[in-house]
Amino acid sequence: xxxxxxxxxxxxxxxxxxxxxxxxxxxxxxxxxxxxxxxxxxxxxxxxxxxxxxxxxxxxxxxxxxxxxxxxxxxxxxxxxxxxxxxxxxxxxxxxxxxxxxxxxxxxxxxxxxxxxxxxxxxxxxxxxxxx
Numbered sequence: 001x002x003x004x005x006x007x008x009x010x011x012x013x014x015x016x017x018x019x020x021x022x023x024x025x026x027x028x029x030x031x032x033x034x035x036x037x038x039x040x041x042x043x044x045x046x047x048x049x050x051x052x053x054x055x056x057x058x059x060x061x062x063x064x065x066x067x068x069x070x071x072x073x074x075x076x077x078x079x080x081x082x083x084x085x086x087x088x089x090x091x092x093x094x095x096x097x098x099x100x101x102x103x104x105x106x107x108x109x110x111x112x113x114x115x116x117x118x119x120x121x122x123x124x125x126x127x128x129x130x131x132x
Contacts, residue, residue, distance in 0.1 A: 008034045037085045074130040084125055093118050 006014045006026035014024030016031065021039035025031050070078075078084055088094060096113045103109040113119045 006030055037082050038089060040088075070130060077129050078126055081125070081129055084122065084129070087118070087122050087125065090118055092116075093122060 004014045004024045006012050007023050008025045008030035012026035014026050016026070017024050018031070018034060018039060023034060023039065025034055093116075096109075096116060096119050100106050100109040100113055114123070
């Protein structure tokens, strides 16, 4: 496998990886640009399937309507949005998202989260990015 491309400038092959989030970058200039927005350590697949109480959450992924699935470009637009990334610095907001993700009934947790103003603002920002 050849060298990966720098995910900061998208022009040069990467020589390095961010020690925290493992994003590949090519130079000190790109590293400093990447660090302008705080990054987070990626969550392992093993950690993602554990509920807050420590028990595994096992639920099938079901999509009734393929139009509800985001395209890669939409996901990339969300991930690259500094506005979204800055909003996610809020620990309470990250806890709400983890509660939704690890819940055996995520729709109920999502309804609860929508009562929180910060979560509604994040949802609105994401909706405007993906154009819905």
